[in-house]
Amino acid sequence: METLAMHISNGIINGPVAAVFAALALAALTFCVLRARRDLDDRLAPMAGLVAAFIFAVQMLNFPIFTAGVSGHLLGGALAAMLVGPWVGALCVAVVLVVQALIFGDGGVAMLGLNITNMALLGTAAAYLLIALLLRVLPRTPAGLAVTAFVAAMLSVVVASQGFVVQYWLGGTTDLGGNLAGLAGTMAGVHLLIGIGEGLITATTVLTVAKVRPDLVYALRSLRTPAAPVVPVAGGVR
Amino acid sequence: MGAGHGHVLYRESDSPVHRLPPEVKIVAMVVFTIAVVATPREAFWAFGAYALLVAVVAALARVGPRWLLSRALIELPFVLFAVALPFLGAGERVEVLGLRLSEDGLHGAWNILAKGTLGVLASLLLAATTTTRDLIVGLDRLHCPQVLTQIATFMLRYLDVLVGEARRMRVARISRGDDPRFLWQLRGFAAGIGALFLRAFERGERVYLAMLSRGYTGRMPAVWQGDGAATTGQWLVAATVPVVAASIAATAVVLT
Numbered sequence: 001m002e003t004l005a006m007h008i009s010n011g012i013i014n015g016p017v018a019a020v021f022a023a024l025a026l027a028a029l030t031f032c033v034l035r036a037r038r039d040l041d042d043r044l045a046p047m048a049g050l051v052a053a054f055i056f057a058v059q060m061l062n063f064p065i066f067t068a069g070v071s072g073h074l075l076g077g078a079l080a081a082m083l084v085g086p087w088v089g090a091l092c093v094a095v096v097l098v099v100q101a102l103i104f105g106d107g108g109v110a111m112l113g114l115n116i117t118n119m120a121l122l123g124t125a126a127a128y129l130l131i132a133l134l135l136r137v138l139p140r141t142p143a144g145l146a147v148t149a150f151v152a153a154m155l156s157v158v159v160a161s162q163g164f165v166v167q168y169w170l171g172g173t174t175d176l177g178g179n180l181a182g183l184a185g186t187m188a189g190v191h192l193l194i195g196i197g198e199g200l201i202t203a204t205t206v207l208t209v210a211k212v213r214p215d216l217v218y219a220l221r222s223l224r225t226p227a228a229p230v231v232p233v234a235g236g237v238r
Numbered sequence: 239m240g241a242g243h244g245h246v247l248y249r250e251s252d253s254p255v256h257r258l259p260p261e262v263k264i265v266a267m268v269v270f271t272i273a274v275v276a277t278p279r280e281a282f283w284a285f286g287a288y289a290l291l292v293a294v295v296a297a298l299a300r301v302g303p304r305w306l307l308s309r310a311l312i313e314l315p316f317v318l319f320a321v322a323l324p325f326l327g328a329g330e331r332v333e334v335l336g337l338r339l340s341e342d343g344l345h346g347a348w349n350i351l352a353k354g355t356l357g358v359l360a361s362l363l364l365a366a367t368t369t370t371r372d373l374i375v376g377l378d379r380l381h382c383p384q385v386l387t388q389i390a391t392f393m394l395r396y397l398d399v400l401v402g403e404a405r406r407m408r409v410a411r412i413s414r415g416d417d418p419r420f421l422w423q424l425r426g427f428a429a430g431i432g433a434l435f436l437r438a439f440e441r442g443e444r445v446y447l448a449m450l451s452r453g454y455t456g457r458m459p460a461v462w463q464g465d466g467a468a469t470t471g472q473w474l475v476a477a478t479v480p481v482v483a484a485s486i487a488a489t490a491v492v493l494t
Contacts, residue, residue: 010357012350015276033383040385045456046446049392050439053400056393088389095389102264103247103365103373108357109268110275201431208432209439216439 008115008164010108017171022113028121029094035087039218047216048084052092055080058201059096074198075160077123078131078153082206085218086128093120118163127156131219145210145220146203153202154195161191247309247365255299255367259468260376262476267364269480273487274356279349281490285356291482292359301366310358370394378457379467388456396442403438 040048055076076096080089094116101109130152138144165184210217255263270291277284296306368376374394378387407430468476 010271010275010350010353012354018275033385036385040388042446042450045388046392046396046442047439048389049446050396050400050435050442052389052393053396054435054438056397057400088385091386092389092393095386095393098386099373099390099393102267102361103368103370108275108354109271109361110357204432205435206432208436212436213439 008108008111008118008167010110012108013111013114013167014171015110017167018111018114020113021117021167025094025113025116025121029091029116032087032090032094036091039085039088043216044084044088044218048088048092051076051080051083051089052095054205055093056096056099059100074194074201075119075123075157076198076202077119077160078127078149078156078198079202079205081124081128081131081152081156082149082202082219083209083217086124088218089128090120090124093124114164114167118160118167122163123156123160126159127152128219130155135219142207142211146207148219149203149206150199154192154199157191157195157198158188161187247362248369249299249301249305249366251300251367253298253300253367255295255363258367258476259379259472260368260372261379262376262468262472263364263368264373264376264380266476266480267360270360270483271357273480273483274353274360277353277487277490278494279345279352280494284486284490285352287486288356288483291479291486292356292363295363295479296359299363299367301363305366306359306362309362310355384456392442392446395445396438399442399445400434400438403434403441407434407437 055074058074058076075093077089077093080092083089084092097112097115097120101112101115131148134148134151135144138148162184165180165187168183169180206217210220214220270288274285274288277288293303296303371394374387374391377390378384411430
């Protein structure tokens, strides 16, 4: 059984593929920076920082999955997409990954492009597409919002894990022969379990924030009636 | 408050490596890692040379080998992956200690082990000699977009807010008669995770508004910049490490 955490460390994927993905990630992040400048106002700036801090803390929680000998962790892409939008959200996850690689040695610096592509870009994009779709389809109730957050978080983790499988197929340093399908299956299965944990945390957090401070949830902005001015409520008063 | 101080991995000291400007150290570390990754895995001697290089820098930075090696355990999951590779890999099989192992897999395991470890050691050295604040100043001087440094600043600042709020909520729970043991602490924590997020946000928002009212414009004031940007001399001093690493990598590529 393979043992993988989500952060790819140096030497797992070969240099050329890592370089291609680094260029890809750099281009995508540049685009995100341009779009994020428009989004980042006085309310979103501290929120982006907190979301990044939250993701940073949450990624430290590793889920040991004993049967498969695998440990994985939460990604936080869905939470970021929900609370600060796809552009700032992707940047939040990317910042977390850069800081982890630079000072904690978690995920190789040379593999940053791969990690950012999987977790910051793929994960957040998948989550945001699902959120946009589900918020339109599902009823506009707290339950609908919770289901949206749960499903988006769960599936985005699985999508991100499959990003690694594609990268391994393109440039894995060791030929696994016919085991690639096995790798894909293990990754998907394990991350489905992680996704459930991620979904629960995302749904609880988003639901609480949406109840008390709906103005803070980016994904709900477009659905709100523009007339109602938002009064920030201090504390847990509702 | 927290952002001004070191993080858990920072080692307070006044070595030549500590005194180097952060942007220089970041660039040196990144180039070193890329050189290591670009080295062909069959060139065993090259990895020994890299390890020697890391040891020299660690000695200059007054970071002990015990501290370095115990912190390097973070890559343990990857070591396990590496151990699995000789059994999973395809291609030629070789006999090792009575086991039929994939030769390609053995090389792959060595590859991950050597490159992963060297990468982790390099970033640990950066972490041990650079405070988080300096790290952000360094990224800023390397022309990292302001949106990113801003998010990173707040992230590091709010980590302490988050931890502080979590501690306060735990004390509040316990003082109201909750007496969790071992894993059951998790239940109370999980139930309160939404509230934790909100409380941390509202505290963080106050911090942010206080910063704004004191003239914060998205960039940290000049006081933060400390001794100023790196001089040419400092760049040259720090360049020795990546230059040596790059020449080792180039030699290894030529020889194999």
